[in-house]
Amino acid sequence: MKILPLILTLTLSVQADVWTNTFSREQIPTPAGVDPQIGGLDTFPDQRIAAAFHRGQVMIYNPKTKDWKLFAEGLHEPLGLLIEDDNNILVMQRPELTRLTDTDGDGVADEYTTVYDGFGMSGNYHEFAFGPAKDKDGNLFISLGVASNGAGIREEIRGEFQPIGIPREHMLGGSNWGKNKNAPDHMYSPVPYRGWIMKIAPDGTATPYAAGVRSPNGIGFDADGRLFVMDNQGDWLGTSKIHHIREGTFHGHPAALVWRDGWTEDPFKIDIKKLNNMRTRAAGLMPQGELANSPTQPIVVPSGIFKGISGQTLIGEMNQPTLVRFLPDPGVTGASQGATIPFLQSNAFGNGRNRMTFTKDGSLWIGKTHLSWAGAEGFIRIRQKNPEETLFAVAGVKLQKNGFIVTFTKPVGNDLPKGLSMTRHTYDYHQAYGSKKVDEATVPIKISRLDADNTTFMFECDKSQLKEDYLYRIDLRDLKSSDDKPVLGDKIYYHLISTKS
Amino acid sequence: MPNILTSLALLLVLSPAHAADSGKKLFTDNCSACHQPLVQLVGPPLAEINRLYRGKEAEFLKWCHDPNPHIRKNLVQMPVMTHVPVADLKQIYEHIMIISKDLKEIKQKTGDPFPDTLAKRPMVQRMFLDKTGPASIAVALPGDLNFCWDAGECRLRFLWKGDFLDAYPYWRGNGNNLATVNGAVFHTETARPLATGQPVKFLGYTMKDGLPTFKFKLGTVEVHERLEATDDGFNRSFTFKNAPSKITLNFQENDNLGYSSTSGSWNGTTLTAPTNAPVVVNIKLTK
Numbered sequence: 001m002k003i004l005p006l007i008l009t010l011t012l013s014v015q016a017d018v019w020t021n022t023f024s025r026e027q028i029p030t031p032a033g034v035d036p037q038i039g040g041l042d043t044f045p046d047q048r049i050a051a052a053f054h055r056g057q058v059m060i061y062n063p064k065t066k067d068w069k070l071f072a073e074g075l076h077e078p079l080g081l082l083i084e085d086d087n088n089i090l091v092m093q094r095p096e097l098t099r100l101t102d103t104d105g106d107g108v109a110d111e112y113t114t115v116y117d118g119f120g121m122s123g124n125y126h127e128f129a130f131g132p133a134k135d136k137d138g139n140l141f142i143s144l145g146v147a148s149n150g151a152g153i154r155e156e157i158r159g160e161f162q163p164i165g166i167p168r169e170h171m172l173g174g175s176n177w178g179k180n181k182n183a184p185d186h187m188y189s190p191v192p193y194r195g196w197i198m199k200i201a202p203d204g205t206a207t208p209y210a211a212g213v214r215s216p217n218g219i220g221f222d223a224d225g226r227l228f229v230m231d232n233q234g235d236w237l238g239t240s241k242i243h244h245i246r247e248g249t250f251h252g253h254p255a256a257l258v259w260r261d262g263w264t265e266d267p268f269k270i271d272i273k274k275l276n277n278m279r280t281r282a283a284g285l286m287p288q289g290e291l292a293n294s295p296t297q298p299i300v301v302p303s304g305i306f307k308g309i310s311g312q313t314l315i316g317e318m319n320q321p322t323l324v325r326f327l328p329d330p331g332v333t334g335a336s337q338g339a340t341i342p343f344l345q346s347n348a349f350g351n352g353r354n355r356m357t358f359t360k361d362g363s364l365w366i367g368k369t370h371l372s373w374a375g376a377e378g379f380i381r382i383r384q385k386n387p388e389e390t391l392f393a394v395a396g397v398k399l400q401k402n403g404f405i406v407t408f409t410k411p412v413g414n415d416l417p418k419g420l421s422m423t424r425h426t427y428d429y430h431q432a433y434g435s436k437k438v439d440e441a442t443v444p445i446k447i448s449r450l451d452a453d454n455t456t457f458m459f460e461c462d463k464s465q466l467k468e469d470y471l472y473r474i475d476l477r478d479l480k481s482s483d484d485k486p487v488l489g490d491k492i493y494y495h496l497i498s499t500k501s
Numbered sequence: 502m503p504n505i506l507t508s509l510a511l512l513l514v515l516s517p518a519h520a521a522d523s524g525k526k527l528f529t530d531n532c533s534a535c536h537q538p539l540v541q542l543v544g545p546p547l548a549e550i551n552r553l554y555r556g557k558e559a560e561f562l563k564w565c566h567d568p569n570p571h572i573r574k575n576l577v578q579m580p581v582m583t584h585v586p587v588a589d590l591k592q593i594y595e596h597i598m599i600i601s602k603d604l605k606e607i608k609q610k611t612g613d614p615f616p617d618t619l620a621k622r623p624m625v626q627r628m629f630l631d632k633t634g635p636a637s638i639a640v641a642l643p644g645d646l647n648f649c650w651d652a653g654e655c656r657l658r659f660l661w662k663g664d665f666l667d668a669y670p671y672w673r674g675n676g677n678n679l680a681t682v683n684g685a686v687f688h689t690e691t692a693r694p695l696a697t698g699q700p701v702k703f704l705g706y707t708m709k710d711g712l713p714t715f716k717f718k719l720g721t722v723e724v725h726e727r728l729e730a731t732d733d734g735f736n737r738s739f740t741f742k743n744a745p746s747k748i749t750l751n752f753q754e755n756d757n758l759g760y761s762s763t764s765g766s767w768n769g770t771t772l773t774a775p776t777n778a779p780v781v782v783n784i785k786l787t788k
Contacts, residue, residue, distance in 0.1 A: 033615055033617050033618070034615065034618075035614075035615045035618070035672065054672065055615070055618050055668075055672055056626060056627065073625070073626075074624070074625035074626045074627055074638075075627060076627035076628060076629075076636075077676060093627065094627075094635075094636075094676070095627065095635065095636035095652060095653075096636070096652075096703075098705065099705075109708070110707060110708045110709070111705065111706075111707055111708075112705050112706050112707075112708070112713070113704070113705040114652075114703050114704055114705040117636065117652070117703055121634075121635035121636055121653070122635070123629065123635040125577070125674075125675050125676035125677035126675075128676075148577060149578070150577030150578040150579070150580070151577050151578070151677050154629075154635060156632075156633065156634045156635065157634070157635065158634055158635055158636050158653035159653075177577075177578065178569060178578055183569075183578075185581065234580070235580075288530050288531075289526065289529055289530025289531075290530075293530070293534055294534065319533070319534045370542075371674070371675040371676075372542055372543050372673065372674040372675050373534050373535065373542060373543050373675070374533055374534045374535065374537065374542060428584075432581065432583050432584045433580040433581060433582070433583075433584055434531070434584045434585075435584055436584060436585065436586060436589075
C-alpha cells in the first residue's frame with residue numbers, strides 16, 4: 001500500500017480553516033473490490049444509505065454496523081438514485097430509469113423494471129443520464145446530457161436519429177474522430193431529448209418538459225418545490241449555472257431544439273440575439289475557478305440540521321473542493337434569481353463531491369466521483385462539531401433599487417472589516433467554450449446597518465451600477481460575528497437578471 | 502484511483518512558489534479539470550505537453566485554437582480554447598512549462614485495480630459493446646458461454662465461448678471506450694425469432710438463480726426470454742402472455758447449432774409451438 005503515505009501527506013498538508021474548525025470529516029471505507037466512484041445516494045427511513053457505484057452496483061450501508069450489503073449489480077453507469085420504500089429503489093442509468101425491487105424480502109433486488117427508456121442513445125460517451133427527482137404529486141424528472149463533439153456516435157443507435165445541422169457521416173468517427181475534418185465544433189443532440197428535462201408521470205407517460213441544457217449532472221427540488229438543474233461551463237455556457245426549470249422553458253444550449261415538436265431549423269445557425277431572447281436566464285451563476293467548475297446534485301438541508309441554513313439548498317461540485325449554497329431572492333418578480341455562496345470550501349473535504357444525502361443524526365454524506373476528470377472518489381461523512389450552534393453565515397440577499405440587503409444568521413460584530421467590497425462582471429453568451437469575465441469593474445459601496453441586532457445590512461451602490469445580466473460579487477472577507485466567529489462563506493455571487501421587485 | 506490521489510499529492514508538493522499566481526489561477530480555471538502534471542486524466546499530462554511544446558509557444562497557441570487532429574487515441578478531443586485570451590494562454594503556457602519542467606509521465610497501471618468485478622458466474626452487466634445497440638446487456642452463464650442481449654431492439658445479438666468481458670477500457674474513463682468480449686463469437690443473430698413487425702417495448706428483467714429473464718412487448722403480446730446453460734449448449738425459453746394460441750419462431754441456421762424443443766413442430770429451423778406453456782428450445786453446440 002504505497003498510496004497511504006501520500007494520502008496522509010495530502011491530509012496533513014491541509015491547514016485548519018474556518019470550515020474544519022466547524023465541521024469534521026470521517027472517511028467511510030467503501031466495500032472491498034468495488035470501484036469507489038459514487039453516482040447515486042439516498043437514505044432509507046431507517047437511516048441506512050443506498051449508494052450506486054460506477055461499475056453498476058447498488059450497495060446498502062448501515063451506519064450502525066458499518067456493513068455494506070449488495071442490493072443490485074450490473075447497471076450501466078448509474079448517476080442517480082431515489083429510494084421509494086424499503087423494497088424499491090429507482091436508479092437512473094445510461095440506458096434507462098429502472099426500478100429495483102426486492103420482491104421476496106431477502107435484501108437483494110430480483111426485479112429490474114424499466115420505468116422509462118423512451119430517450120435515444122447514440123453511443124456518444126457524454127450522453128449521461130441524471131435523476132430522478134420527484135415532485136409532491138409523484139412525477140419523476142430526469143435530465144439528459146447532450147453528445148460531446150470530442151467524440152462521435154456509434155454505428156448502432158437507439159431511437160430516432162436527427163441530422164438537422166449535422167449530417168450523419170460527420171458524426172461517425174470511432175477512434176479516428178480526431179481526423180474527422182467535418183466533426184461538429186459544438187455539442188449536439190443526435191437522438192431524442194438529449195439536452196432535455198423529461199417528466200415521467202406516475203402512470204408512466206413521459207413528456208419533454210424543458211430544453212437547452214448541456215451536461216445537467218444534478219437535478220432536484222428546493223424546499224419550495226422549485227425544480228433546479230445544474231449545468232456545466234461549455235459551449236453556450238460562459239460559466240456553470242443553476243437553472244430553474246419550468247414547463248416549456250429553454251435554457252440556452254441550442255442542441256436540444258431539434259427535438260421540439262415540428263422543429264426544422266438548424267439550431268446552430270440561429271442568430272445569437274434571437275437565441276438570447278428565447279432563453280431563460282440561469283437563476284444562479286457559479287464563476288469558473290472561483291466557485292465551481294462542474295456542479296452536481298442539489299440537496300435541501302433538513303430542518304434541525306446545520307442551524308441557520310436549514311431548509312436551504314446545497315449543491316455539490318466535482319472539480320473544486322467546495323459545495324455551493326444557493327439563496328433565491330424572494331423579492332424579485334421579474335425573474336427567478338439569487339445568490340450563490342461557497343459552503344464547506346476546504347481542501348480538507350476534497351474534490352469530486354458528486355452526490356449527497358443527510359441522515360437524521362445531522363450527518364451529511366458525500367459520495368465522490370471523477371469518471372477520469374479531476375474529481376475524486378470515495379465516501380465521506382461531514383458532521384458539525386457543535387450541532388447546537390447556529391452557523392454564522394449569510395441568511396439572505398435581496399436586491400434593492402440601489403444595492404443589496406444582506407441578512408445574517410447571527411449578529412455581526414460591531415467593527416466591520418475594511419475589506420468589504422463589491423465587483424461585477426458579465427459573461428458572453430456565444431458558441432465558444434466558456435467565457436472570460438466581461439466588463440469587470442469595482443462597484444463603490446456604502447454599508448449601513450438596518451437593524452438594532454446587527455443582522456441586516458444594506459450594501460448600497462449607485463443605482464446605475466445595477467445592470468441586468470451581471471453577476472455581483474460581494475466580498476465579506478474577515479467578517480466576524482459578535483461572538484467572534486468568522487463568516488462561513490465569505491463571497492456572495494448574486495446573478496441580477498431583473499430589477500423588478 | 503490511486504494515481505489520481507498520487508498526482509493530487511504531488512501537485513501540492515510540486516507547485517513552485519515562484520510560478521506566477523495568475524498563470525496558476527488561469528491554469529486551474531481553464532485546464533486542471535483534464536490535465537494533471539504526471540498522469541493522464543481526460544487529457545495528456547503536463548509532462549507530455551512540456552515534451553511536445555518546450556520552446557514552442559507559438560505551436561502551443563496554435564494547438565489551443567485548433568486542437569485537431571488529436572494525438573492520443575481513445576482520448577476525447579480538447580475543446581477549442583479561443584475563449585481564453587491569447588495573453589492568458591501565454592501565461593498558462595509559462596505556468597505549464599515551469600511546473601512540468603523535468604517531469605516524466607507516470608503511465609497509469611495497465612491492470613484493472615478492481616479485477617474481480619466480473620469474475621463470478623453467472624453475471625449480468627449492462628455495457629457498451631461493439632456490434633450491438635448502446636442499451637445492451639451482457640450475461641455470463643455458468644460454464645463458459647456468454648451472450649449479449651440488446652434491450653433497445655429486444656433481441657439476442659450474439660453468443661461467445663470463453664471468459665466474459667474486458668470492461669476496464671470503458672470503466673477507467675468516462676465511457677468513450679467500448680468493452681470487449683473475451684472469447685470467440687460462435688453465433689450472431691440478425692433478427693428476432695419473433696419478427697412481427699409490431700412496435701417493441703422493453704419492460705425490464707427478473708433475476709432468478711443469478712440469471713435474467715428479459716421481458717418485452719411486441720405489440721400487445723408480452724414475451725419473456727431466458728437463456729440457461731446445459732451440458733452441451735444452452736436452453737432458450739420463451740413465455741407468452743396475451744398471445745395467439747400458436748406462435749412461430751424463426752431461428753437462424755448455423756452449422757454450429759442444433760435446435761430441438763419439448764413442444765411444437767419444426768420445419769427446418771422454424772418452430773411452431775403452442776403458447777399456453779413455456780416454449781423451451783434446446784440448442785446444442787455441435788462444434
